[in-house]
Amino acid sequence: MFKKEVEIKYLSIEDKIKKVEKGEAHWFFPHHVALQIIIMLIVMGAMITLVTLFPPHLGEKADPFVTPEHIKPEWYFLAAYQFLKVADIFELLGRWAPKIIGVAGQGVIILIIFLFPFFDRHPERRPFRRPIATLTGILASLIFIAMTIWGYYS
Amino acid sequence: MNELRLGPILIRNRLLIALYNFVESRLGIKEIFDLEIFYKLAPSHLGIFSCFGGITFFLFILQIITGTLLLVYYVPTTAHAYDSVVHITNNIPFGWLIRGFHHWGANLMIITVFIHMGKIYFHGIYKNPRELNWITGMVLLMTTLSFSFTGYLLPWTQLSYWATVVGTEIPSAVPVIGDYIKFLLRGGTDISQVTLTRFFAVHIMVLPAAIVIFIGMHILMIRRQGISGPL
Numbered sequence: 001m002f003k004k005e006v007e008i009k010y011l012s013i014e015d016k017i018k019k020v021e022k023g024e025a026h027w028f029f030p031h032h033v034a035l036q037i038i039i040m041l042i043v044m045g046a047m048i049t050l051v052t053l054f055p056p057h058l059g060e061k062a063d064p065f066v067t068p069e070h071i072k073p074e075w076y077f078l079a080a081y082q083f084l085k086v087a088d089i090f091e092l093l094g095r096w097a098p099k100i101i102g103v104a105g106q107g108v109i110i111l112i113i114f115l116f117p118f119f120d121r122h123p124e125r126r127p128f129r130r131p132i133a134t135l136t137g138i139l140a141s142l143i144f145i146a147m148t149i150w151g152y153y154s
Numbered sequence: 155m156n157e158l159r160l161g162p163i164l165i166r167n168r169l170l171i172a173l174y175n176f177v178e179s180r181l182g183i184k185e186i187f188d189l190e191i192f193y194k195l196a197p198s199h200l201g202i203f204s205c206f207g208g209i210t211f212f213l214f215i216l217q218i219i220t221g222t223l224l225l226v227y228y229v230p231t232t233a234h235a236y237d238s239v240v241h242i243t244n245n246i247p248f249g250w251l252i253r254g255f256h257h258w259g260a261n262l263m264i265i266t267v268f269i270h271m272g273k274i275y276f277h278g279i280y281k282n283p284r285e286l287n288w289i290t291g292m293v294l295l296m297t298t299l300s301f302s303f304t305g306y307l308l309p310w311t312q313l314s315y316w317a318t319v320v321g322t323e324i325p326s327a328v329p330v331i332g333d334y335i336k337f338l339l340r341g342g343t344d345i346s347q348v349t350l351t352r353f354f355a356v357h358i359m360v361l362p363a364a365i366v367i368f369i370g371m372h373i374l375m376i377r378r379q380g381i382s383g384p385l
Contacts, residue, residue, distance in 0.1 A: 005378070039209060047262070058309060059312050103324060121282070127277065
């Protein structure tokens, strides 16, 4: 892969033109740059729409002496937060267990994701030809979404 | 020389040509322009899901710009942080827009990061030779989440205050060093001015420096290896 890219980069201009004419590649400039600009404009449009129609909510000023009834993290931490709450079932192992298992469990999951390329070394890339990895990914995504929703409504 | 041809661009302006020749004779930029811009090939098999890394990067650039603008009026003290955010939103010209951009940019960035990660995962792009890029990507994900966590406290609202109380409590579950981590995060036993100051410092100085280094590595590795081929 890596060698291929360098070979493409240092091809002669005539060979590059041939590749473009055969449809194997596009010119970075102006073709690809134009696409990037279009996408940037779409993102800007989406942002301006969101900001104008749904301006960020600013609640009350912080008061260390008044604890609110429901303390919830932002939506992207809800899954992790719900995971910690679910870990309460390990209470039967002792009072130390829920917190340590909840935190260490997430640490282990993150570590596994970090090192995932070293566990999954088979070169096959097509999703349907590697069903275990694909199903694991779908399952992990669904659990994350489910935990987020559960955290939101609990 | 009356004309200068740079890829598809033809320049006839004498001043521009003179300026170009000045730099070209000193740095040899024609080679870089040809290899990296004008005669650079881009893959033709890219779909919409291939764009999300780039969209994340674009959102990050917007975060830098809007964050810098917010920094001009934001006051990182427990007494004035909330009022300064209200002031930015209500009184500063286009302050609402800048703050809104920063808020929505942060949220969208997390969504686009996850979509990008899903694309890389399901199409097996992390595989040999791109393992290191996956690891820098994970570092970037962690950095992005740290940005969100530290930035959330800064407006000093009830929600952000109590979310930080709960959030900084979590590391105390780690055996032996847990309470030290909690103390280090809070700068004391409670959330106070010290906490706000260090979250502010981490949010505007430490994390940006870290994320710029890792984005640099992430992109340089892509440039070295190329975009992965079609499935």
